[in-house]
Amino acid sequence: MTRPRFTLRMALVLTAVAAAVAWQGSVVQRRKGALHDAMGYANVTVIPGDRGAGSRNRPNAIRQLFGDESILSIFLSKEVPEAEVERLRRLFPEAEVERRELTVPLST
Numbered sequence: 001m002t003r004p005r006f007t008l009r010m011a012l013v014l015t016a017v018a019a020a021v022a023w024q025g026s027v028v029q030r031r032k033g034a035l036h037d038a039m040g041y042a043n044v045t046v047i048p049g050d051r052g053a054g055s056r057n058r059p060n061a062i063r064q065l066f067g068d069e070s071i072l073s074i075f076l077s078k079e080v081p082e083a084e085v086e087r088l089r090r091l092f093p094e095a096e097v098e099r100r101e102l103t104v105p106l107s108t
Contacts, residue, residue, distance in 0.1 A: 021062060028059075028066040034091050038074065038084075057094040071095040 059068040074088055074097045089097045 024060070024062040025066050028063050028068040031068060031091050034088060035071075038076065038088065073097075075100050077101075 057070050058064075059070060071092050072095060074092060074095050076085060076088075076097070076099050078099050078101055080099055085097060085099060088095075
């Protein structure tokens with residue numbers, strides 16, 4: 001019985017594919033972590049959405065398999081530092097990320 005033979009080219013292709021999948025997974029984990037951290041702020045509103053089924057704002061298939069979703073808007077309270085707002089803008093280029101004067105409705 002002969003052993004399967006792999007060429008150097010095949011090994012490089014498989015390594016590149018594995019690296020691309022791992023990179024997409026790390027992007028998803030950073031985005032999920034950032035949303036989780038943002039929820040720790042006093043007033044945060046996150047509105048998921050993909051702006052239409054055929055939109056270019058949807059995550060690619062690999063990121064969707066990892067559970068990524070498109071975020072339409074992230075509204076933060078004015079107390080959130082500008083550095084955090086910029087970080088969220090970089091992680092969520094498809095989203096409208098802004099600081100607003102947010103009010104919490106009083107329960108009656």
